Amino acid sequence: MCLRCLELTRRSLLVGGGAAAAALHTGVASARIRPADMVPLVGPGFKPTDEDEKGLWHDMDRVEDEIADSNLLITDPKITGYLRDMIGTVGGPAAKDFRIYLMRIPDFNAMMFPTGFAVVFSGLLLRMRNEAQLAGVIAHECGHFLRRHEIRSWRDQRRKTDLFSIGAMLAGIGGAGAGVYLGNYVQLAQLGTLLSLFKYSREMEAEADAMGAKLIAQAGYDPMEISTVWLQLIGEEQASAAYRGKHRQRGSLFDTHPSDDARMADLRADALELKVPGKVYNSYRERYLATIGPIRPTLLDDQVKLNDPGASEYLLQTLAQDGWNGLLRFYEGEVWRLRNRPAFHDEERAAQSYAAAVVYPDAPADAWRWHGIFLLKQGRTAEAKAALAKYLAMKPGAPDAPWVRQVIG
C-alpha cells in the first residue's frame, strides 16, 4: 500500500487483450469517496484474530526487522521524532500504535505496511513545502491501516482468483462435455479478473485519500494542501517528461492507483467539504522548514544527482515559490553545471545561479567554491580569489583546500 508505487509484476501478468478489456470497463475514474463516509475500522491496540490476517502480520515482523536495520535509514533523532509526533497526531484511533521509518531514497513515495509501520522516502520530505502537505501524505498512509486495506485487498484477490479458477475449470469441463471450446472466454475472464483487481486497488487508494483528508482536517491542518501535493507532482512529471521529449504517463486500466489528475480533483472537493467555516487551518511552513533544514542540503544533493534536470529544475522552482535562498540557488547552479550542454549555455546559467546564491547569507560553502571557479574561467581573477578565500574560510578542512590556497596565493 504505497503512495504511488509501480508493481512490475503486473506487466508480466498482462498477456495482451487491451481492446477486449476496454469493452468490459468504461473509463478508469470511479465516483469520489466522501471523507464523511470514512470511518476507521480498527481501534487502539488492534491485533488480528482471523487466520489469514494473523499470517499476514506474522510475515511482516521480519520485514520490519529488515527495515529497522536498513543502512538506508535516516536516524537523526530530531527528524525521526518529528515524524513520530506527526503520525501520532494524524493517526486517528491507532495513533499510538504506528511506527514510522525514514529512508534515504530520493523519490516521491511513502508506504504503510499491514502491521502499522510506515516508511517515508527522503524524496518526499524534499518535495513537501509545509507540514500540512507532509501530514496529508502520512495521514493517507494511516488511512490504509485504519481502513484495513491490506487484508481487504488480499481477501478480494483470494476470492476473485478462487472464482476464476473454479469458473475456468467448469468452462473447460462443460465445454468438453458440450463439445465447444471456451478457452477464449476463459482468457477474457482472466483479463476481467485482473482488471477488477486493479480497480479494487484504485478504490482503496481513493478511500485512503478521503480518510487522510479527514484526519488532517481534524488535526487542524489545511486539507487543501494535499491536492496541492498532487498538483506539484503532476507538474514535476510533466517537466521531467518534457525535458526527455516524452509524454507524461496518464492513467490506464492497469493502474493500481487513481490517476494523479483525478486524485487532485477529488481531494480539492474533499477539502471544500471538510473545512468548517470559522475554524482556523494551518500549514506550519516555518516549523517544517526548521525541522528538515539540517538535512535539506542532502535531500537536494541526492535529487540533482538523479540526472533528471527537468524534474530537478521544476522542483527547485516549486520550492522557490516560498522564496529563493542561497541553498536553492546553489542547487539550481548544480543542475545546469551537471547537465553541461553548451547548446543551452549551461555553463553561463550555472555561473549566474552561483553568483545569485552567494548573495544570500545562507549560501553553502560550495556555492562560493563554484562561484570562484567560474569567475576564474571568466578571467575575473581578483573576484575569484575573494570568493575562494570565502570558501576556504567557511570550510577550512575541505579536501581541495591545498589547491585553493595555491590558487589564491
Added chain:
Amino acid sequence: MRKSRVALALAAAVALGGCVQTRQFADVQFTPPQGDYRLLVLRPDVTVGALTTGGMVEPRAEWTEEARSNIIAALRAQQTSRGGKLTIVEHRNELPGVPEQELADVERLNFVVDESIVEHKYLGDYLPTKRGRGLDWTLGQDAVRLGQQSGYDYALFLHAEDQVASKGRIALGLVGLAGCIVGFCAPNIGGAEQLDYASLVDLKTGEVVWFNVVDAASQVPGIKFGDLRTPQGAAQMVERLLGRMKPGQGVRRQQAAR
C-alpha cells in the same frame, strides 16, 4: 515414509505429479564439517502458507511457528550427531560481541551472494570464468570478521517455504480429474510446493563453501512430499537439505587418487 511412498505411487498412477529435486554445489576444497566444529545458524527464514483454490499462497502464523521449531529441533539433532556445537540466532541482537548492524550487513551481503549463486549455478546463466571451479563465491572480510568476533567456524543460512493445499484446491484438482471422463483432463493444476535452500559460509576464509536447494513440488493438489509442520517432515527436509553434504571436487579427486 509410508505416506510419501503412497504419494509417489499415486503420482505415478496418474502419470503426473511432481518430484523432489536437490542439487548441491561445493567449493573445490570443501570438506563437510565433522567432529568438533562451531556452527552459527543465522535467523532461519521459514514460512508455511495455505494454497488457496485460486493458487495463491496465504501465509499462516501458527503453521510457520510449528515448522520453525520443528526445523530447529531437527537441525540441532542432526548437527549434534556430527559433533558440531550450534547456536541458532533468532534476532540480530542475540550474538555477543557482534554489533547488530554488522550482523545485518553480513546477512544482506549473503542474500545477494545467494541470489548470484542461484542465477549463475541454477538458472542456467553459467559463467565461463567459474567453470570447473566448483562454488567460487565469497562474503569476504565481513564474514571473516564475524568469525573472529563471535568465535564460530561456520555460518549457515537457511530458507524454507512450504505450502499446504486448501480443501478448495484439492477439490478443484479432483474436479479436474473427474473431467477426464468427458475429455477435459486437468488434475495437474499445481499443488503445494516446498522450496528450501541453504548456504554454508566458512568464517575462517569468508568463502561460501557449500550450497544446496531442495524443491519438492507436486502438480496434483493434496499430494505432499513432506510437511514441515510435523517433526518427521521437518527432519526429512533437514536430511534432504543438509544430510548428504558432498566434499568438493578437489577433495574427491584426492580421495580417489589415494
